[in-house]
Amino acid sequence: MADKKIYQASTTAPVNIAVVKYWGKRDPKLNLPTNSSVSVTLSQADLRTHTTAACSSSFGNEDTLLLNSSPQDVTGARTQACFRELRALRSSLEASDSSLPKLSTLPLRIVSENNFPTAAGLASSAAGFAALVRAIANLYELPSSPTDLSRIARQGSGSACRSLFGGYVAWQMGSKADGSDSVAVEVAPASHWPTMRALILVVSAEKKGVSSTSGMQITVATSKLFKHRAEVVVPQHMEMMEKAIKEKDFETFAKVTMMDSNSFHSVCLDTFPPIFYLNDVSRSAIRVVEDINKKAGKIVAAYTFDAGPNAVIYFEEENVEQVAGVLKSALGSLDGWQGRDIKVQDTEGVDAKAVQVLKEGVSRVILTSVGEGPIRTEESLIAENGEPLKK
Amino acid sequence: MADKKIYQASTTAPVNIAVVKYWGKRDPKLNLPTNSSVSVTLSQADLRTHTTAACSSSFGNEDTLLLNSSPQDVTGARTQACFRELRALRSSLEASDSSLPKLSTLPLRIVSENNFPTAAGLASSAAGFAALVRAIANLYELPSSPTDLSRIARQGSGSACRSLFGGYVAWQMGSKADGSDSVAVEVAPASHWPTMRALILVVSAEKKGVSSTSGMQITVATSKLFKHRAEVVVPQHMEMMEKAIKEKDFETFAKVTMMDSNSFHSVCLDTFPPIFYLNDVSRSAIRVVEDINKKAGKIVAAYTFDAGPNAVIYFEEENVEQVAGVLKSALGSLDGWQGRDIKVQDTEGVDAKAVQVLKEGVSRVILTSVGEGPIRTEESLIAENGEPLKK
Numbered sequence: 001m002a003d004k005k006i007y008q009a010s011t012t013a014p015v016n017i018a019v020v021k022y023w024g025k026r027d028p029k030l031n032l033p034t035n036s037s038v039s040v041t042l043s044q045a046d047l048r049t050h051t052t053a054a055c056s057s058s059f060g061n062e063d064t065l066l067l068n069s070s071p072q073d074v075t076g077a078r079t080q081a082c083f084r085e086l087r088a089l090r091s092s093l094e095a096s097d098s099s100l101p102k103l104s105t106l107p108l109r110i111v112s113e114n115n116f117p118t119a120a121g122l123a124s125s126a127a128g129f130a131a132l133v134r135a136i137a138n139l140y141e142l143p144s145s146p147t148d149l150s151r152i153a154r155q156g157s158g159s160a161c162r163s164l165f166g167g168y169v170a171w172q173m174g175s176k177a178d179g180s181d182s183v184a185v186e187v188a189p190a191s192h193w194p195t196m197r198a199l200i201l202v203v204s205a206e207k208k209g210v211s212s213t214s215g216m217q218i219t220v221a222t223s224k225l226f227k228h229r230a231e232v233v234v235p236q237h238m239e240m241m242e243k244a245i246k247e248k249d250f251e252t253f254a255k256v257t258m259m260d261s262n263s264f265h266s267v268c269l270d271t272f273p274p275i276f277y278l279n280d281v282s283r284s285a286i287r288v289v290e291d292i293n294k295k296a297g298k299i300v301a302a303y304t305f306d307a308g309p310n311a312v313i314y315f316e317e318e319n320v321e322q323v324a325g326v327l328k329s330a331l332g333s334l335d336g337w338q339g340r341d342i343k344v345q346d347t348e349g350v351d352a353k354a355v356q357v358l359k360e361g362v363s364r365v366i367l368t369s370v371g372e373g374p375i376r377t378e379e380s381l382i383a384e385n386g387e388p389l390k391k
Numbered sequence: 392m393a394d395k396k397i398y399q400a401s402t403t404a405p406v407n408i409a410v411v412k413y414w415g416k417r418d419p420k421l422n423l424p425t426n427s428s429v430s431v432t433l434s435q436a437d438l439r440t441h442t443t444a445a446c447s448s449s450f451g452n453e454d455t456l457l458l459n460s461s462p463q464d465v466t467g468a469r470t471q472a473c474f475r476e477l478r479a480l481r482s483s484l485e486a487s488d489s490s491l492p493k494l495s496t497l498p499l500r501i502v503s504e505n506n507f508p509t510a511a512g513l514a515s516s517a518a519g520f521a522a523l524v525r526a527i528a529n530l531y532e533l534p535s536s537p538t539d540l541s542r543i544a545r546q547g548s549g550s551a552c553r554s555l556f557g558g559y560v561a562w563q564m565g566s567k568a569d570g571s572d573s574v575a576v577e578v579a580p581a582s583h584w585p586t587m588r589a590l591i592l593v594v595s596a597e598k599k600g601v602s603s604t605s606g607m608q609i610t611v612a613t614s615k616l617f618k619h620r621a622e623v624v625v626p627q628h629m630e631m632m633e634k635a636i637k638e639k640d641f642e643t644f645a646k647v648t649m650m651d652s653n654s655f656h657s658v659c660l661d662t663f664p665p666i667f668y669l670n671d672v673s674r675s676a677i678r679v680v681e682d683i684n685k686k687a688g689k690i691v692a693a694y695t696f697d698a699g700p701n702a703v704i705y706f707e708e709e710n711v712e713q714v715a716g717v718l719k720s721a722l723g724s725l726d727g728w729q730g731r732d733i734k735v736q737d738t739e740g741v742d743a744k745a746v747q748v749l750k751e752g753v754s755r756v757i758l759t760s761v762g763e764g765p766i767r768t769e770e771s772l773i774a775e776n777g778e779p780l781k782k
Binding site: 229266271280290 | 674
């Protein structure tokens with residue numbers, strides 16, 4: 001008589017936004033990067049993926065994945081790599097303790113929900129693969145550390161490895177051909193520098209032209225400036241950034257964040273054909289941040305842009321009004337300001353044309369902060385009978 | 392009794408648009424560049440500065456310059472350097488032949504007219520300084536070669552040195568501290584490859600944020616990618632470009648033109664704070680050129696952008712309809728198509744959104760071609776009594 005029991009475990013996992021960017025793979029199959037990177041993990045109160053992983057012999061023959069109620073293809077090499085590696089770890093546990101149920105042989109049913117729009121260019125694949133790997137690791141009761149799991153999540157989506165930790169996280173590029181030393185490590189926990197805030201300006205963009213996966217490999221192949229960024233510029237930025245985080249030196253943190261974002265978008269533009277992620281709205285966000293800093297007489301805000309036009313603006317809580325207050329004066333009518341009482345500031349000294357472009361081009365804001373890594377939860381997305389719960 | 396005679400000479404001089412860009416000075420005072428560059432001289436039928444240089448003891452005590460009927464400041468170091476060097480050359484002629492009138496001691500009156508809007512970002516300073524230097528050299532009857540004069544014009548405006556020649560022109564960066572080997576030379580005359588055309592899309596832009604003079608020095612000081620461009624990338628582009636011109640290899644000419652423009656704008660973006668000359672209209676022009684090339688099944692068009700949003704699109708006469716014909720279908724209602732009967736082509740396969748952005752953002756077009764260097768003319772802008780002629 002087969003065991004029809006349904007095993008399950010759930011987690012949430014965060015989004016992270018890099019301050020030293022990942023762009024370029026030295027091994028596309030293993031997702032091994034051409035340079036190290038650093039990110040800030042954002043609070044799951046605002047942005048998170050919630051994932052339940054279950055397995056049971058009653059689930060038929062195939063692994064399945066439901067994201068926001070839509071079935072996803074799990075036959076891709078990246079998802080398969082995660083499943084395979086996690087099953088291998090479970091399998092060796094089972095081999096060393098015969099009392100353990102043979103979960104590694106059972107089909108997986110994964111159910112995921114994002115609390116933010118998937119397609120808004122908000123690093124959803126990072127949170128998604130981190131949650132998937134963490135949920136299955138919980139289901140399998142693996143003793144693996146977050147760094148061990150980061151090695152697996154990396155194969156799902158490069159930047160996902162950094163979402164296994166909270167706070168300030170480095171992805172060390174590593175040098176081994178098998179990728180075993182290409183893992184995420186904590187630079188500092190969220191509690192070390194808890195006053196870090198992030199304001200995301202979601203830009204109502206045209207459809208993304210070039211995916212980051214294909215874009216970065218065209219950069220590696222064609223940009224003549226790229227190698228210099230990867231080999232010379234990023235190592236400098238990494239060193240400055242890790243020191244800035246350890247010393248809670250916002251000015252250096254901000255300068256390196258802005259310069260590294262610009263450097264990344266430079267090598268996109270130097271790609272042939274060129275890749276543009278920044279548009280006129282993004283440029284206006286840069287201009288407004290520059291003017292906010294001028295108005296403050298010091299660097300109180302830092303912009304950064306991933307592979308899309310959305311601006312992420314980092315600042316410290318003590319400067320919330322000087323930064324978010326100015327932007328709220330332009331964008332106060334949009335969704336996303338609820339729950340925080342921020343006094344609107346005047347925009348004197350801030351380029352009026354740039355403010356107007358933001359008003360016309362930003363569709364919503366998300367005000368959030370540095371946050372924790374994946375959190376195990378008893379809240380399940382799968383009913384006791386094994387069926388996905390309807391939201 | 393003083394000689395009140397009015398001596399005068401006139402010339403026209405062309406605009407040039409670089410295909411390997413000048414960006415960065417190793418000596419700001421002498422306008423010595425950090426890298427060599429190559430340009431195409433454009434036809435003076437469409438874009439030229441017309442300059443008359445006169446001198447007379449009746450002109451008072453000061454050198455003066457009238458551009459498009461507005462008095463210009465001539466006390467700046469750059470204009471002064473040109474006057475000084477030209478006077479020194481005249482002075483040594485006078486020293487070796489005492490029969491020559493002592494023009495070097497007389498005040499200069501310069502009158503200039505552009506046949507295009509000065510502020511449209513159309514390299515007017517290049518044509519302006521080339522015409523100024525050439526006109527004074529004519530007035531002084533200097534035996535100097537165009538390369539000799541390029542050394543002087545360079546001190547007025549770097550790229551002006553390339554406007555002393557027609558056709559395809561290189562500005563060799565040189566290595567000497569005094570700049571004596573930083574001069575323009577002909578790569579090939581216009582007659583070598585006369586079928587080169589240029590379509591300029593004049594973008595109705597916001598006011599230029601950062602002048603090229605100050606912008607390039609901020610790049611030199613802050614961009615971490617800049618040195619690699621100047622020292623490694625540009626020498627490669629120079630070699631490929633000179634060979635492409637000599638072999639009339641449009642495909643290589645076009646690829647290097649586009650890649651070098653992108654590389655230049657990359658280091659602008661890598662500057663801190665970043666410098667943006669390309670806007671969403673420029674990006675759409677790039678997209679349309681990419682689609683024109685896809686549609687043609689080969690590279691028939693090349694975009695390039697100077698320190699502003701205007702697109703210059705190079706193509707060969709045999710592909711006029713495949714290139715200009717497609718753009719005319721989008722922009723046919725604008726000024727600038729007169730005098731050429733170009734059959735409008737359909738825009739199938741060309742991104743419709745990009746076409747729409749061009750329609751909204753381009754204010755006029757200029758359809759021109761490779762052309763000759765400065766041309767001496769008897770048409771004077773100064774009357775026989777020494778007064779500027781009213782236009």
